[in-house]
């Protein structure tokens with residue numbers, strides 16, 4: 640702390656509140672701790688009886704907390720992320736449009752490893768709406784050594800934007816319902832309405848829909864037909880487990896699709912299949928997707944619509960946070976389900 644004459648304090652940072660009292664009218668801080676003194680403040684300060692004030696020794700090597708927070712926000716924000724003006728030293732990062740939030744978790748950890756620097760975020764890979772808060776950043780002291788902020792900026796450079804929002808586009812879907820019991824009319828198809836309703840939330844139209852028996856050849860042929868006719872994503876239900884009549888994975892394999900995974904460490908969703916045929920995603924959805932409100936489908940679909948090609952390694956990492964607690968009142972995404980690393 641340094642005592643300086645108010646006339647010499649322009650550009651310097653106040654290190655205590657300065658109170659104004661007008662009897663019966665007002666009592667409160669006229670100037671707040673952390674305020675940068677301006678030319679116009681001088682007469683006001685003199686009127687308040689302040690000829691000297693205490694300021695932080697904020698030389699060339701130091702940055703005001705507002706400036707520091709803005710610099711971290713600017714360096715860490717990628718496409719689809721805007722940020723607010725500082726408020727009491729804190730800058731909020733905000734979604735500029737609806738989309739899939741992507742966070743470079745490793746980069747965020749490195750930023751927080753820098754002493755006195757804070758970047759606090761939501762979870763990655765979740766859908767955010769326009770205007771949603773994504774993260775908050777600030778530094779702990781009122782002024783901070785410039786080198787720390789330069790280091791934070793270097794981390795952002797090395798790791799790419801730490802936060803971005805990816806736009807999701809709707810895909811035209813070819814839906815294949817398998818199962819002899821449905822095909823022969825022994826039971827009513829209750830799976831397709833669930834899938835159609837979920838897809839409609841993302842604006843994805845179901846262009847084609849077939850109900851097929853448990854026959855590998857027919858499944859293979861229909862996948863190819865749908866793609867040939869313009870389907871941008873194939874969804875197949877039924878026949879995903881290990882019973883003799885569960886032939887869907889075989890049908891997908893025979894189409895020539897590259898299987899990313901058959902099986903996923905997500906409950907519900909263990910019997911999930913993901914494959915790509917000519918870059919078209921082919922999803923085999925186990926019956927749990929029909930029964931449970933939230934499943935692996937809710938974790939994978941947004942990523943596909945955001946244009947990501949999901950690799951097996953990413954699916955295996957989903958085991959951490961992959962257990963749905965099946966709460967009576969589902970609060971997803973405000974729960975631990977799908978909060979993988």
Ligand SMILES: Nc1nc2c(c(=O)[nH]1)N[C@H]1C(S)=C(S)[C@@H](COP(=O)(O)OP(=O)(O)OC[C@H]3O[C@@H](n4cnc5c(N)ncnc54)[C@H](O)[C@@H]3O)O[C@H]1N2
Pocket residue numbers: 816817818820821826827828829830831876877878879880881882885908909910924925926927928
């Ligand atoms: N022997 C084993 N059985 C099951 C296992 C296992 O590991 N070994 N895993 C269980 C898990 S976990 C799941 S999830 C399901 C996966 O089932 P499938 O996706 O193969 O579904 P299906 O066996 O074809 O059907 C299960 C059940 O749901 C009814 N169903 C299917 N499609 C429809 C439809 N369109 N409309 C109405 N009802 C439908 C079907 O009739 C069966 O009753 O497997 C577990 N079993």
Ligand code: MOO
Pocket residue numbers: 905906907908909910911925926927928
């Ligand atoms: O394998 Mo199932 O977990 O209920 O999809």
